Amino acid sequence: MTTHSSETDTGPLQRRCPDCGVGTGQAHLDGCDVARCPATGLQRLGHSPSCRCPQDVGTGRWPGEAECIEFGWMLGPGMPDLNRLLTTATWDPATYRWTHPGTPTPNTEGEQR
Structure with missing residues (x-):
């Protein structure tokens, strides 16, 4: 797996969300196109109203960008x-991150599956 420096592959962290305008570290506002559902990793806008997931917090990077750099x-x-990330990787709701294909994930008892 090739790793890349975030300095060379991306620009500086965005200080504000490009859609809802919240600062890094703050919860995205309802209706934000950038916010993701922590349960599925997919866009929060339009996800099931019955989903009881917490609000997504802005990181200063586009969702999935860090994983793409890592992979x-x-x-x-x-x-x-x-x-490629959305069609190949697997969302891990426990860590709120995409995992590389073939990465073992712990089951509920902490054993690898």
């Missing part, structure tokens, strides 16, 4: 391959 899935400098 070496970049289309070019500053261009994470988010389509």
Whole structure:
């Protein structure tokens, strides 16, 4: 697996969400296109109203960008391959992160599955 420096692959952290305008570390506002559902990793906008997941917090990066850098899935400098991420990786709701295919995940008893 190739790892890349965030300095060379991405720009600086965004100080504000490009959609709802909240600062890094703050919960995205309802209706924000950038916010993700922590239960599914998918866009929170339009997800089931019955989902009781907590609000997503802005990180200063586009959702999934950090994982694309980590996995070496970049289309070019500053261009994470988010389509590959969404179609290949698996969302881990316990860690709120996408996992690389083939990465063992612990089951509820803490054993690898």
